[in-house]
Amino acid sequence: MLYRYGMRALCSPVRSASPSAPMVALGIGLALICGPLAGCKPLDQRTFNPAAGKPPKPYIPPAPPAHVTPPLVEIIAGTTPDTWQAAVTKATRAALARKPSVLFTVTAVVRAQGDALAQGAAMAHLVDTDAQAVAATIIAAGAPAAQVQMTAMPDPGVQHDVTRVYIR
Numbered sequence: 001m002l003y004r005y006g007m008r009a010l011c012s013p014v015r016s017a018s019p020s021a022p023m024v025a026l027g028i029g030l031a032l033i034c035g036p037l038a039g040c041k042p043l044d045q046r047t048f049n050p051a052a053g054k055p056p057k058p059y060i061p062p063a064p065p066a067h068v069t070p071p072l073v074e075i076i077a078g079t080t081p082d083t084w085q086a087a088v089t090k091a092t093r094a095a096l097a098r099k100p101s102v103l104f105t106v107t108a109v110v111r112a113q114g115d116a117l118a119q120g121a122a123m124a125h126l127v128d129t130d131a132q133a134v135a136a137t138i139i140a141a142g143a144p145a146a147q148v149q150m151t152a153m154p155d156p157g158v159q160h161d162v163t164r165v166y167i168r
Helices: 007-011 021-037 083-100 118-141
Strands: 071-076 103-112 146-155 162-167
Touching: 021 118, 071 083, 071 146, 083 118, 083 162, 118 146, 118 162
Parallel strands: 103 146
Antiparallel strands: 071 162, 103 162
16 A cells, blocks of 8 residues: 555655755754763863772871970089989989989080080080089999980070989
8 A cells, every 4th residue: 555655666776866945954953952062071080080990199197296205304504413412312212213224314504506616615615514423423322333324416496505404
């Protein structure tokens, strides 16, 4: 039945030479829509998360503030020995009673000077005058000489040259 009404006309390979108006409009519409999209980046996991696929960067927390241990004794340079000897002796005996293997660190701290030579001379003078006398008092109070060490250092934060005794 279909053959009678023109099935042959529908299936024939011969077509008209000019495209129909709806086909032209469809082609123009596709060109207008797909043209701008051709320059777009395709959607992928980085569209919504720019860090996706990259190795993680570990969070390194800042260092905690240094815990400043207060000295056992602090003596301002130039103080007479009879002023501080009793306090150093008492503190030494108390530290040894609490921990017999305690380490005494006698530190000569000088103000920061202009150049390294002046700082070195100031540290040597403070060690010769005050720090050695403090170390001798600690040894006389009962600490073995092997448990007493001496250091010297400049510190821009001090007002006066001082001798400090730390324990560990």
